[in-house]
Amino acid sequence: xxxxxxxxxxxxxxxxxxxxxxxxxxxxxxxxxxxxxxxxxxxxxxxxxxxxxxxxxxxxxxxxxxxxxxxxxxxxxxxxxxxxxxxxxxxxxxxxxxxxxxxxxxxxxxxxxx
Numbered sequence: 001x002x003x004x005x006x007x008x009x010x011x012x013x014x015x016x017x018x019x020x021x022x023x024x025x026x027x028x029x030x031x032x033x034x035x036x037x038x039x040x041x042x043x044x045x046x047x048x049x050x051x052x053x054x055x056x057x058x059x060x061x062x063x064x065x066x067x068x069x070x071x072x073x074x075x076x077x078x079x080x081x082x083x084x085x086x087x088x089x090x091x092x093x094x095x096x097x098x099x100x101x102x103x104x105x106x107x108x109x110x111x112x113x114x
Contacts, residue, residue, distance in 0.1 A: 005043060007036035008051040009087055012059030015075060027059075029081045030090050041098040048099070050091065062087035 010027035013020055025032055040048045052060045056077065064084040069076045080086035 002047075003043065003045065004047045004049060005036075005040040005045050006049040006051045007033065007040055008060045009033040009062055010059055013057060016057045030086060033062075033087065033090060034094060037094040037098050062091060064088065 008025070009030070010032050011023060011025040014024060027033065037048075050062065052058070052062070054061050054063045065077065065080055066084050067077065067079045082089075
């Protein structure tokens with residue numbers, strides 16, 4: 001049996017599923033994301049998945065973000081506290097911290113993506 005945990009920066013689908021508020025997980029300015037990586041590492045996971053790059057409606061996006069108000073819904077997408085690419089940089093740092101010893105060339109490959 002192979003266990004592959006999935007980490008996320010948070011979860012907030014209350015705008016599209018208001019009945020699902022019990023599953024809300026605040027980002028805490030990146031702290032929640034770091035905690036998820038730490039738990040995946042503590043479980044001795046050799047592989048992880050990241051939920052997600054651009055699932056804005058569930059609040060799990062890590063792609064670059066700038067403030068934006070949707071004129072159709074009047075919903076405002078917030079910016080990240082540490083700049084538009086906060087979660088990309090944080091992802092690289094967390095992979096280096098927790099998973100690089102398993103794959104020493106990972107940082108070289110990842111830096112080409114960012």
